[in-house]
Amino acid sequence: xxxxxxxxxxxxxxxxxxxxxxxxxxxxxxxxxxxxxxxxxxxxxxxxxxxxxxxxxxxxxxxxxxxxxxxxxxxxxxxxxxxxxxxxxxxxxxxxxxxxxxxxxxxxxxxxxxxxxxxxxxxxxxxxxxxxxxxxxxxxxxxxxxxxxxxxxxxxxxxxxxxxxxxxxxxxxxxxxxxxxxxxxxxxxxxxxxxxxxxxxxxxxxxxxxxxxxxxxxxxxxxxx
Amino acid sequence: xxxxxxxxxxxxxxxxxxxxxxxxxxxxxxxxxxxxxxxxxxxxxxxxxxxxxxxxxxxxxxxxxxxxxxxxxxxxxxxxxxxxxxxxxxxxxxxxxxxxxxxxxxxxxxxxxxxxxxxxxxxxxxxxxxxxxxxxxxxxxxxxxxxxxxxxxxxxxxxxxxxxxxxxxxxxxxxxxxxxxxxxxxxxxxxxxxxxxxxxxxxxxxxxxxxxxxxxxxxxxxxxx
DNA sequence: GTCTATAAACAGATAGAC
DNA sequence: GTCTATCTGTTTATAGAC
Numbered sequence: 001x002x003x004x005x006x007x008x009x010x011x012x013x014x015x016x017x018x019x020x021x022x023x024x025x026x027x028x029x030x031x032x033x034x035x036x037x038x039x040x041x042x043x044x045x046x047x048x049x050x051x052x053x054x055x056x057x058x059x060x061x062x063x064x065x066x067x068x069x070x071x072x073x074x075x076x077x078x079x080x081x082x083x084x085x086x087x088x089x090x091x092x093x094x095x096x097x098x099x100x101x102x103x104x105x106x107x108x109x110x111x112x113x114x115x116x117x118x119x120x121x122x123x124x125x126x127x128x129x130x131x132x133x134x135x136x137x138x139x140x141x142x143x144x145x146x147x148x149x150x151x152x153x154x155x156x157x158x159x160x161x162x163x164x165x166x167x168x169x170x171x172x173x174x175x176x177x178x179x180x181x182x183x184x185x186x187x188x189x190x191x192x193x194x195x196x197x198x199x200x201x202x203x204x205x206x207x208x209x210x211x212x213x214x215x216x217x218x219x220x221x222x223x224x225x
Numbered sequence: 226x227x228x229x230x231x232x233x234x235x236x237x238x239x240x241x242x243x244x245x246x247x248x249x250x251x252x253x254x255x256x257x258x259x260x261x262x263x264x265x266x267x268x269x270x271x272x273x274x275x276x277x278x279x280x281x282x283x284x285x286x287x288x289x290x291x292x293x294x295x296x297x298x299x300x301x302x303x304x305x306x307x308x309x310x311x312x313x314x315x316x317x318x319x320x321x322x323x324x325x326x327x328x329x330x331x332x333x334x335x336x337x338x339x340x341x342x343x344x345x346x347x348x349x350x351x352x353x354x355x356x357x358x359x360x361x362x363x364x365x366x367x368x369x370x371x372x373x374x375x376x377x378x379x380x381x382x383x384x385x386x387x388x389x390x391x392x393x394x395x396x397x398x399x400x401x402x403x404x405x406x407x408x409x410x411x412x413x414x415x416x417x418x419x420x421x422x423x424x425x426x427x428x429x430x431x432x433x434x435x436x437x438x439x440x441x442x443x444x445x446x447x448x449x450x
Numbered sequence: 451g452t453c454t455a456t457a458a459a460c461a462g463a464t465a466g467a468c
Numbered sequence: 469g470t471c472t473a474t475c476t477g478t479t480t481a482t483a484g485a486c
Contacts, residue, residue, distance in 0.1 A: 015469060034355065037261035040462060050471045055463065057469095122354075128412050129347075130259065135411070143412045165417065169433050172413055176405025177398040183408060186360070187353050187368045188397055192390065208394050212441050219440035240451065265480065275453050280481065282451095 019057050019067075021047040027068045031122030035065060035132070062133060069127065069134035072120045073141030079117075080106075084145065088152040096156030097217060101210040103150065104178060108206040111182045112197050121182050147171055158220045170216070178209050244282050244292075246272040252293045256347030260290060260357070287358060294352065294359035297345045298366030304342075305331075309370065313377040321381035322442060326435040328375065329403060333431040336407045337422050346407050372396055383445045395441070403434050 012020075025046035029038040040061050044051045058064040083103070088096065111121050124142060127135045148162075150171045155162035181188055181197075188194070194201060237245075250271035254263040265286050269276045283289040308328070313321065336346050349367060352360045373387075375396045380387035406413055406422075413419070419426060 013469095018469080032355075034259055034261060036259060037355075039460080041460090051462085052464085052471060053469080061462065125354075125408060128409050129350075130257075130262075131411050139412060139415060143409075144416065147412075147416055165429065166433065168417060169430055170437075172405060172409065172416075173402040173430075173433055173437055176409065177402040179405055179408070180397060180401025183350065183404070184353050184368075184397065184401065186356050187364060187372075190364060191369065191372055191397075192393060204390065205394055205398075208391065208398055211444070212395075212398055212437070215440045215444035216437050219436070219443065243451085264478080266478090276480090277453060277482085278451080286480065 015057070018047070018049050018053055022049055022054060022057060022064065023067050023071050026064050027071065027123050028119050030065065030068060031119050031126065034126060035061075035130075040064075065132065065134045066137060068123060069137035069141075072123060073137060075117075076120065076142050080146075084149055088149075088156050091153075091156045093157050093159075093221075096153045097214070100150065100153040100157060100217075101213055103153070104174070104210050104213055105206045107175070107178050108181070108202060108209055111178055112202045112205060114196070118182075121179070125179065125183060147175070150174065154217075157217055159224055160220060170220075174213055174216070177212060181205055240282070243272070243274050243278055247274055247279060247282060247289065248292055248296050251289050252296065252348050253344050255290065255293060256344050256351065259351060260286075260355075265289075290357065290359045291362060293348060294362035294366075297348060298362060300342075301345065301367050305371075309374055313374075313381050316378075316381045318382050318384075318446075321378045322439070325375065325378045325382060325442075326438060328378070329399070329435050329438055330431045332400070332403050333406070333427060333434055336403055337427045337430060339421070343407075346404070350404065350408060372400070375399065379442075382442055384449055385445060395445075399438055399441070402437060406430055 022043060026038070026043045029043055029046065040054050041051055043064070044054060054061065054064055058067050083099075083106075086099070091099070110117055112118070124138050127138050128143070147168070151162040151167050154160065154167050154171060160167050185197075189196070192201075197205070247268060251263070251268045254268055254271065265279050266276055268289070269279060279286065279289055283292050308324075308331075311324070316324070335342055337343070349363050352363050353368070372393070376387040376392050379385065379392050379396060385392050410422075414421070417426075422430070
């Protein structure tokens with residue numbers, strides 16, 4: 001009935017709609033409450049589907065978790081892919097620095113954004129805190145490529161080898177300073193006396209995070225001489 | 226029977242031993258697996274106590290969580306208390322900077338240390354990720370005082386007001402860069418090709434974290450002129 | 451205080467009607 | 469594909485013996 005054979009943009013079938021609704025609801029609940037704390041009934045209700053549909057589409061709760069991981073990877077690949085593909089060779093140091101700070105700014109937006117895309121981050125953070133079958137998917141699909149990319153930009157900006165221990169650990173510290181604004185969100189809100197992180201506050205955070213990165217970059221360059 | 230009336234060092238009764246064993250086991254399990262994913266039976270077995278003892282001593286699972294929070298606060302207060310009480314007034318900038326970097330080094334040891342004290346950190350991070358009745362206890366007992374302390378040292382080192390938005394956000398970024406080595410531990414291990422974080426690796430992380438702090442400090446001081 | 455038995459609620463998985 | 473009824477196991481909390 002709804003089948004019109006278009007090759008390029010596939011028309012979402014009725015089943016696909018249910019499937020996606022389940023993934024979206026699960027992603028949100030897994031991220032905010034945790035996998036074990038979320039019941040399949042809760043997910044089905046939030047997705048306006050029935051409990052049986054989880055078993056039908058994903059084989060079970062664990063399968064749904066993995067489907068969520070794939071969905072996160074695919075979505076991030078779509079939005080961040082183009083920027084990731086710019087070859088780092090032949091980049092002058094100051095352009096590499098600009099790309100790096102821009103990447104940090106984007107990360108702050110993603111991490112701090114309340115709804116929509118921001119749901120991905122808690123899910124991934126929980127996966128990495130408590131490795132499961134879905135960790136490999138998000139690690140290889142997001143963590144590893146993003147970290148590697150940052151390391152390459154760092155090399156172009158400072159001259160330090162991208163894969164040296166020092167560079168890799170430094171990049172983790174740079175990423176960590178941003179991610180904490182999601183993990184410790186309630187502590188941040190309470191300590192700052194904020195009720196939410198609006199755009200202006202997100203800009204302040206981004207400004208400080210990129211400022212930090214530039215300061216560290218500068219210190220390393222000066223030392224390298 | 227075991228009651229010898231010594232006022233200062235109270236002899237631990239049989240009940241106190243069970244109580245502490247339960248808290249310790251729960252702290253470890255809540256931290257590593259999460260509150261909901263941990264069953265009371267599991268805790269009782271790990272503590273070599275019976276299930277009923279949790280209801281008896283803490284009223285239930287939720288009460289045990291709060292007892293864990295109090296235990297964490299008390300322990301941290303004992304070990305970090307003395308350093309926290311050094312008055313920040315009249316501190317010359319370079320001494321404030323030294324105190325700040327020393328505090329970061331200690332935080333790295335605590336965060337990266339696998340067993341013992343390191344069990345506190347995952348517990349607190351989970352609490353802050355998913356606020357519960359125990360969050361207030363750890364927030365007011367640890368998060369808030371530590372953050373405030375860092376802000377005061379920052380003021381002495383840079384001249385920026387301790388309670389300005391900029392300072393408070395900066396301190397969060399400084400703390401976040403360290404905490405991520407616990408949250409993203411498995412990602413760090415995998416990306417670094419490490420099987421564990423031994424003392425030498427912990428020193429590398431501490432060196433980079435303190436180096437970052439000094440670089441940011443320097444940039445801010447230069448800008449302030 | 452310790453320990454066991456049990457109650458009442460809830461979990462995820464499954465079979466089968468539609 | 470959707471939806472419901474049900475099975476089986478597990479959960480926390482509780483009552484009561486010792």
